[in-house]
């Protein structure tokens with residue numbers, strides 16, 4: 128980002144120099160640059176031909192005005208092209224800085240207002256004909272910014288004009304936010320609305336992690352120095368001790384709508400109905416019809432007066448499954464309405480699910496993938512790779528991760544920094560990063576084994592919400 132900022136300042140300084148020198152507008156520059164190139168090539172060819180003519184030694188006297196003209200052309204084009212260093216030839220002008228440089232000023236004034244005698248300023252940031260009017264319409268509110276994509280049918284241009292409008296509305300520079308290099312068409316209707324750029328994060332790789340007999344290279348997107356190194360060290364200690372083993376002991380995504388009934392009695396009746404084993408098959412058939420992969424596992428009700436929260440759980444195949452489970456729940460609500468016409472579906476998500484919020488239910492019941500992993504680290508490796516002892520690590524875990532977290536009233540936070548690893552992995556692999564909240568719930572257990580010589584390590588994580596990666 129800093130480099131870009133510096134680059135932006137250089138570009139601004141270059142534009143100032145151009146303006147001061149009364150430089151030609153960009154389209155004219157391109158034409159004159161092209162002419163100079165053609166002139167250089169033609170005059171070079173002519174000179175070479177004249178030099179290779181053995182019958183007529185090179186000299187103004189022998190060759191006359193033609194040689195003179197060729198040499199002048201050659202010199203002029205060389206001087207012109209040398210002066211081009213730093214001038215754009217075919218690239219669009221780089222973005223203006225927000226610090227009120229000349230071009231920034233010219234952006235704020237419509238082209239029609241420019242004095243007739245002065246050449247119009249180049250269109251900033253690759254602006255095309257008509258862009259100025261569109262940006263002005265967005266700035267004035269006449270054109271909603273989120274209509275740009277459908278109006279222009281060009282996602283990149285829409286993002287660029289939205290960015291320019293935002294710059295003018297806020298008066299804040301966006302030069303620190305990268306723009307080039309993103310496929311704006313690919314994100315339309317998929318992952319992000321009203322784009323104005325994207326952020327860059329370094330992705331490191333830790334490993335190999337020897338897990339269940341396979342080697343994995345773990346991608347991590349983070350800005351925290353030493354994090355990847357730390358995980359890499361852990362992977363090394365695990366591999367040197369023979370690897371780790373994992374067990375997926377539950378796989379169930381949940382969604383819990385909030386339903387209001389006229390009385391607590393009716394709410395309790397609905398709870399009994401959805402939990403009754405006799406009704407499961409019918410409810411599952413309705414739930415399952417909207418997905419080839421989502422399969423209802425169960426429904427668990429919780430009452431709060433006349434409100435019922437029904438926690439539907441389902442398997443989701445390889446998907447993280449939030450949309451899948453929500454669609455199934457919606458179908459079941461429609462079905463239930465026939466038997467319970469007085470029920471009022473307040474929200475498809477009643478927070479008893481519980482998505483993207485810390486909650487005891489996920490910690491206790493699990494959500495998504497529930498996993499336990501273990502490894503036995505040899506005492507020698509604890510000393511040589513981790514630079515500590517088994518005894519010290521066990522004591523640290525009890526006092527910090529178990530007792531310390533209990534004192535803090537932790538909810539699934541019985542670990543040092545599971546969220547560091549989960550979040551870096553989520554971002555690097557395109558998972559929904561907001562679900563790091565419950566996905567990072569983890570209890571770390573450390574025990575001295577083999578007569579106190581080695582260290583048994585385990586992490587239990589009951590609610591990892593993850594799209595399976597092959």
Ligand SMILES: CC(C)(COP(=O)([O-])OP(=O)([O-])OC[C@H]1O[C@@H](n2cnc3c(N)ncnc32)[C@H](O)[C@@H]1OP(=O)([O-])[O-])[C@@H](O)C(=O)NCCC(=O)NCCSC(=O)C[C@@](C)(O)CC(=O)[O-]
Pocket residue numbers: 351352353354355356357358359360361363512513514542543544547
């Ligand atoms: C930084 C280390 C790993 C040095 O660890 P070290 O033992 O001093 O370094 P070493 O040079 O002896 O290397 C040992 C091994 O570490 C790895 N390693 C070493 N350097 C690198 C590197 N540059 N890149 C990749 N891997 C590296 C590598 O595997 C290496 O083995 P080798 O392959 O050389 O035989 C160690 O000091 C460490 O793990 N520090 C902790 C860093 C960390 O975990 N940071 C996260 C902070 S936690 C947090 O943010 C939340 C918190 C703390 O508030 C939560 C809480 O309350 O607890």
Ligand SMILES: NC(=O)C1=CN([C@@H]2O[C@H](COP(=O)(O)OP(=O)(O)OC[C@H]3O[C@@H](n4cnc5c(N)ncnc54)[C@H](OP(=O)(O)O)[C@@H]3O)[C@@H](O)[C@H]2O)C=CC1
Pocket residue numbers: 417418419420421443444445446447448449450451452453482559594
């Ligand atoms: N709706 C909500 O409340 C929330 C949504 N989200 C967002 O939901 C998104 C993830 O939802 P999710 O349901 O996982 O994804 P999708 O909505 O993309 O559903 C998965 C799709 O992949 C298909 N599919 C193909 N092969 C497989 C396979 N092997 N296993 C499973 N599905 C397969 C499914 O088919 P089929 O059509 O047959 O099911 C389905 O269409 C994330 O972007 C997240 O941000 C996050 C939180 C809440």
